[in-house]
Amino acid sequence: MSRRGNLDVSPPIHRGMKDRLDKDLFKKSIPVLGVKVTPEKVHNIMKSEPLRSHVLDLPKVTKVLHAPDGQRIIVLRVSSESELSPETQEFLRSESAELVKHTVDLDYDYWSVEEILDAILPEELIAEAPRGYAGCGHIAHINLNKEYLPYKHIIGQLILDKIPTIKTVVNKTENIGNQFRVFPMELLAGEPNYEVTHHEQGCKFVFDFSKVYWNSRLGTEHERLVNLFTPNDVVADVFAGVGPFAIPASKRGSAVLANDLNPESFKYLQRNIEGNKVSRYARAFNEDGRVFIRKSVSLAYDRPFPSYIPPKSQSERKKEAKVQRHARGTNVPKPSSPENRAPPRRRITQYVMNLPDSAITFLDAFRGLLSPENVGKRDLSGVYDKASLPMVHCYCFTKEFEEDKAAADIRQRVEEKLGAPLDEKASFHHVRSVAPNKEMFCVSFRLSPEVVLAS
Ligand SMILES: C[S@@+](CC[C@H](N)C(=O)[O-])C[C@H]1O[C@@H](n2cnc3c(N)ncnc32)[C@H](O)[C@@H]1O
CATH class of the missing domain: 3.40.50.150 (Vaccinia Virus protein VP39)
Structure with missing residues (x-):
């Protein structure tokens, strides 16, 4: 489980999802508190000793919001006032800062390939789950063991969605290549375009990844x-x-x-x-x-x-x-x-x-x-x-x-x-x-x- 302070920010568990990745199921609303202050006070209050460690620090999530009344809300990583020390509460009162309720909404775009995969795969497959891919130009190439094959399209879609340079994801289907050391492969996600441009030693190589040998x-x-x-x-x-x-x-x-x-x-x-x-x-x-x-x-x-x-x-x-x-x-x-x-x-x-x-x-x-x-x-x-x-x-x-x-x-x-x-x-x-x-x-x-x- 992925935690930030007392907050559980791991994705919802959907074990058994197989053929299709249902991105809409990866949504999570986390109730938290915010500190409402005037715009001029934001910087000092955020950096202050009593509050610093309570400010939300989730990647890709905004920590200062604009309130409709022109005030700012500093988002905290706590969901109730009792999680703040008496000194912090006293400090906020002295600054005339009001505690307000807020919800942090996380969705599919927030989590990494690994976090979503861990929420989908049966528990016994998590430890050995594929954690990487070999990149060649715009192609990501993986080599899945047979127990992961039911999840192959989900794994492909995750890599495609999360790695901006990847446009095509393939799985090597057999270990035995032909005479030319070319391995059969199947498309898991993305465009069926296998002609890549790859750089090595300052040279530019163009080739069809599905028809010639290449090993990065x-x-x-x-x-x-x-x-x-x-x-x-x-x-x-x-x-x-x-x-x-x-x-x-x-x-x-x-x-x-x-x-x-x-x-x-x-x-x-x-x-x-x-x-x-x-x-x-x-x-x-x-x-x-x-x-x-x-x-x-x-x-x-x-x-x-x-x-x-x-x-x-x-x-x-x-x-x-x-x-x-x-x-x-x-x-x-x-x-x-x-x-x-x-x-x-x-x-x-x-x-x-x-x-x-x-x-x-x-x-x-x-x-x-x-x-x-x-x-x-x-x-x-x-x-x-x-x-x-x-x-x-x-x-x-x-x-x-x-x-x-x-x-x-x-x-x-x-x-x-x-x-x-x-x-x-x-x-x-x-x-x-x-x-x-x-x-x-x-x-x-x-x-x-x-x-x-x-x-
Ligand atoms: C392991 S790959 C090496 C390619 C390249 N030198 C490299 O380092 O990536 C071996 C190459 O030998 C070629 N090949 C296989 N049998 C061959 C043969 N009898 N005569 C010439 N080339 C052959 C394949 O098409 C393949 O491109």
């Missing part, structure tokens, strides 16, 4: 990896989704080949590349991951990326404009752009593989990656160097919770697929606990000559 909980991991990359890198993102690694990496100057097999992800990936103005450094592909890995070296070699030019500061732009104005009409040669001087980027330096269920099973695609059978007659000498072959960042799940055991389990599965040992510098980063006995890790390692030149 991976934001920190996306950022961690992108921070490892530099403008010297050419990154091949094998399972790119709508671009949460690829777009921020290219915005920071890395060149990126981004691939996803889901045609919907590919469509939004292209749209996000354009929308974030990174087409110079990012290209989208729509291939199976294995095919993409095999082609990646040739893709970067045949159509190298221009070197990175950092955006000019305002003062640099002004200075350049001045030089150009000065040079106009004279024979002063135009300064050559830094792009013309720096070599183009054609060597892949990083592979990102975020498909944790099965990414490890794609690792054999790196065997013979740089072999003539895979790259044809292309001359890779001077491009790839045995000592600095590409890094691979491969996401995976393991049942092992302890870092040592998890690393041993992952190492064994990775080495089996690569057909070669990982070097001792390989690192194993714990990303998050997905479920009991399901830990997500990222293993990062450098490809070895033995693997990439295997026949």
